[in-house]
Amino acid sequence: MILEIVTPEATLFKGEVTSVVVPGVDGEFQMLDNHAPIVSLLGKGNVKIYGNIQLGKEVASKFSKGEKGITLLPINSGTVEMNNNKVIVLAD
Numbered sequence: 001m002i003l004e005i006v007t008p009e010a011t012l013f014k015g016e017v018t019s020v021v022v023p024g025v026d027g028e029f030q031m032l033d034n035h036a037p038i039v040s041l042l043g044k045g046n047v048k049i050y051g052n053i054q055l056g057k058e059v060a061s062k063f064s065k066g067e068k069g070i071t072l073l074p075i076n077s078g079t080v081e082m083n084n085n086k087v088i089v090l091a092d
Contacts, residue, residue, distance in 0.1 A: 001033050002086045003049065005073065012059045012073070012091075018051035020087050022080050031082050042078040047089060049073070 003020055005012045021030045023045025031038070049071040055063055066072045078091035 005089045021048035037083045039081045044076050047073040
């Protein structure tokens with residue numbers, strides 16, 4: 001599936017991933033390949049990206065590596081939309 005992470009400053013990532021876990025306002029939830037369409041508010045926490053992803057030098061400092069090669073992006077709030085195997089995270 002395709003993941004796109006956008007902030008007010010820039011698009012931080014766009015590419016193929018295995019799955020994504022986001023911090024929903026009522027708890028974390030995961031989206032896998034062919035997940036049902038969803039739109040949700042996000043709370044403070046980490047966006048957890050699964051898959052072998054390549055980050056540009058200009059944005060790599062915003063991300064960190066978690067256990068088992070998970071890529072983490074801390075956010076304060078935002079929204080997520082999953083539709084047609086594409087996840088768009090609008091993050092603050």
